[in-house]
Amino acid sequence: MATAIHIDGSQGEGGGQILRTSFALAAHTGTPVVIENIRAGRVKPGLMRQHLTAVRAASEICGGTLAGDELGARRLEFTPGIVKPGEYRFSISTAGSACLVFQTVLWPLLLAGAPSRLVFEGGTHNPKAPPFDFLAITLLPLLERMGARVQARLERHGFYPAGGGRFVVEIEPSTLAPIEILDAGAVRAVRARALVVNLGGKIAKRELEVVRAGLGWGDDACRIESVSGGVGAGNVLFLELERDGITEVVTSVGERGKPAEIVATEAVEEATHYLEADAPVGEHLADQLIIPMALAGGGGFRTGPLTLHTRTNIDVVRRFLATRISAEDSPQGAVVRFAP
Numbered sequence: 001m002a003t004a005i006h007i008d009g010s011q012g013e014g015g016g017q018i019l020r021t022s023f024a025l026a027a028h029t030g031t032p033v034v035i036e037n038i039r040a041g042r043v044k045p046g047l048m049r050q051h052l053t054a055v056r057a058a059s060e061i062c063g064g065t066l067a068g069d070e071l072g073a074r075r076l077e078f079t080p081g082i083v084k085p086g087e088y089r090f091s092i093s094t095a096g097s098a099c100l101v102f103q104t105v106l107w108p109l110l111l112a113g114a115p116s117r118l119v120f121e122g123g124t125h126n127p128k129a130p131p132f133d134f135l136a137i138t139l140l141p142l143l144e145r146m147g148a149r150v151q152a153r154l155e156r157h158g159f160y161p162a163g164g165g166r167f168v169v170e171i172e173p174s175t176l177a178p179i180e181i182l183d184a185g186a187v188r189a190v191r192a193r194a195l196v197v198n199l200g201g202k203i204a205k206r207e208l209e210v211v212r213a214g215l216g217w218g219d220d221a222c223r224i225e226s227v228s229g230g231v232g233a234g235n236v237l238f239l240e241l242e243r244d245g246i247t248e249v250v251t252s253v254g255e256r257g258k259p260a261e262i263v264a265t266e267a268v269e270e271a272t273h274y275l276e277a278d279a280p281v282g283e284h285l286a287d288q289l290i291i292p293m294a295l296a297g298g299g300g301f302r303t304g305p306l307t308l309h310t311r312t313n314i315d316v317v318r319r320f321l322a323t324r325i326s327a328e329d330s331p332q333g334a335v336v337r338f339a340p
Contacts, residue, residue, distance in 0.1 A: 004032035005319050009074070010040035012312030016051050020104045021291060021313055023058035023078060025320035027108040028295075032079045039074075046072040050096025050122070054104040057090045061105050085114035085173070092122030095163035095232075097129035102169060107291055109171050110148055116171040124158040124165030125195075125236050127253045130284065132167055133238055134249045139288050142181070142246065146296055148174045157197045160255075162232025178298030178338065181246060181289075184280045190215075191240040192222040198233035201226060203260045207237045210264035215239075215271060237264055239271045248274060248282045277304040279333050286310045286336070293338045294323040300337035305329060310336075 005026070009018050019035060026033040039045045047055070052071060055078065059066050063081035090101050098120040109116045125131040130139070132154050140150055149172035158165015192211045194204030204224040211217055235254030240247055252267035254260065274282050281289065281303040290313045293299050303310075306329045314325050314336070324339045 002031050004034050004077075007033060007035045007316065007319065008037055009035045010037035012315060013308045014041045014312075015039060015309075016048075016054075016100065017287070017309060017313060018316055019051055019076075020054055020100060021316045022320075023055050024104050024107045024291065025317065026078055027058045027062045027064065027080045027083055027105075028111060029320055030080055030082070031320060032077070034078075035076045037074060038076065046074045047076075048096065049094045050092050050100060053090060053092045053096065053122070054101045057088070057101055057105050058108070061088060061109060083108045083112045085109055085112045085116040085171075087117045089119040090121070092163065095123040095126070095158060095160040097126040098122035098124060098158070098165060098167070099126070099130050099132055099135060102135070103130075103288070106150070106169075106171070107295065110150065110174050111176070111295070113173045115173065118169040118171070119166065120169070121166050122158055122163050123160060124154065124156075124167060125234060125253055126160060127255065130288070131236060131251050131253070132165075133236075134251060134284070137240065137247055138249045138285055142179075142289070143176075143292060145179050145245065146292060147177045148292070150174075156230045157227060157234060159197065159232050159234025164231025176292055176296040178293070178296045180299050181280050181301040182335070184278050184302070185243045187241050187243055187275070189242040190217055190221050191238075191242075192217055193225055193238040193240070194223075195225045195227070195236045195238065197227045197230065197235070199235055203235050203254065206260035207264040210261055211237075211239065211268060214265070214268035235260075235263070237267045239267050241271065241274065243280060246280050248285065250274065250282070273304070277333055279303050283307050283310070287313055290314055290317055290325070290336075294321050294325060296338070297323050297340050298338050300335060302333060302335050304333050305331055306334045306336075
């Protein structure tokens with residue numbers, strides 16, 4: 001049996017991403033992993049419900065064994081087995097992010113050599129987590145360029161605190177090939193979409209007024225999407241910026257007591273920052289590309305200055321994969337490259 005890799009869960013950004021990356025790559029490589037000091041610097045340290053669902057999901061798809069998998073745990077041991085593609089259902093009993101659970105099991109199942117069908121239930125549009133639309137519009141099309149065959153379908157929105165969202169993912173066995181995302185190019189199209197689920201349209205109208213004033217986008221680029229039914233209520237503002245080969249999706253999630261104008265202002269400021277950086281890959285997408293590009297063993301991308309999130313993810317990936325990752329970082333931006 002391979003020697004276990006020991007990970008300090010408080011290093012760098014110190015959050016749940018260390019868990020998800022470690023468990024995804026442990027399952028893929030068959031390498032045991034021990035993680036200590038899990039989320040040590042957080043207000044509520046240790047495993048929360050969505051983290052627990054993610055690590056158990058990684059163990060389930062490979063018949064692995066877990067030690068320490070309970071709420072609040074600060075130490076985990078994971079010994080993976082062989083990844084088994086198939087049909088799985090992963091449910092978070094709270095409104096925790098189901099999208100983050102998806103990102104934990106995607107990589108080992110994608111490269112496992114047979115199809116899988118996955119059902120995820122929980123939060124689909126969470127603050128501080130990639131919403132379903134980011135996965136569908138930004139990440140998955142880029143993975144398709146790399147050779148991945150993944151289809152995702154949203155069946156029901158899920159917001160805090162009710163949860164209850166649901167989406168289905170179909171994965172075909174794939175091989176990832178290197179790509180380069182270095183040239184920003186011109187923004188060919190922009191779209192603002194204010195989503196309201198079981199809420200009135202006034203919230204969406206106020207958000208779009210801020211978008212028009214802050215970014216100068218016309219009425220033809222702004223629309224309201226109203227959805228009724230399902231569980232709970234929620235609001236998200238999506239700003240889509242389309243370039244050749246890549247569409248960046250900036251999101252801001254509404255919360256109880258948070259004015260619509262603040263929700264929209266946060267999205268406008270992030271979109272403005274992205275445009276000023278003149279780099280094709282936004283800061284959140286940079287996090288998501290580290291694993292697939294390292295698995296592909298080549299390629300690279302240009303982004304803004306590296307966040308602590310991205311630097312931490314690079315450090316963890318280096319522990320599991322032989323791919324060389326170099327990052328030329330500066331206040332003006334960064335180029336991250338991958339090589340065998």
